[in-house]
């Protein structure tokens with residue numbers, strides 16, 4: 084499986100979260116490529132089997148500007164086969180907590196095989212570690228189930 088985590092992070096919270104998720108995949112012997120959004124080869128988007136998006140939230144519940152091209156690519160390209168997940172950090176002081184996660188979630192639900200989402204309050208704390216483990220388990224469970232179904236379709 085060709086899996087990637089694509090993320091953005093201004094002050095490091097989301098970066099810490101996605102690095103932890105990557106380690107959890109690694110412990111399960113699953114290789115996941117980690118890309119900062121600026122390094123992600125957007126032209127190869129449809130070649131991935133699974134993509135997890137990591138984002139903070141900006142402005143009034145908004146998607147950070149650097150993530151908009153990725154958002155539009157998912158909206159317009161043939162990504163129906165891609166299993167997706169969304170994670171993010173935010174601050175519940177703001178009226179729309181992790182608004183960027185919600186925006187990606189709603190769009191990915193329509194265009195891709197959305198498996199699971201996760202929101203973290205500012206930065207990882209002990210209470211979040213189990214939620215991260217659960218995220219990885221659910222992502223893999225739903226992703227492999229979906230990939231198997233796709234393979235079957237191709238074979239039949």
Ligand SMILES: Cc1cc2nc3c(=O)[nH]c(=O)nc-3n(C[C@H](O)[C@H](O)[C@H](O)COP(=O)(O)O)c2cc1C
Pocket residue numbers: 091092093094095096097098138139140141142143144145172173174175177178179180181182205206
């Ligand atoms: C100007 C500004 C606007 C923000 N707006 C929101 C918001 O609407 N909703 C939210 O949940 N968090 C908001 N945040 C909080 C950040 O998303 C949060 O601190 C996040 O953990 C930063 O992630 P990073 O360390 O990966 O950059 C805002 C922060 C700043 C500085």
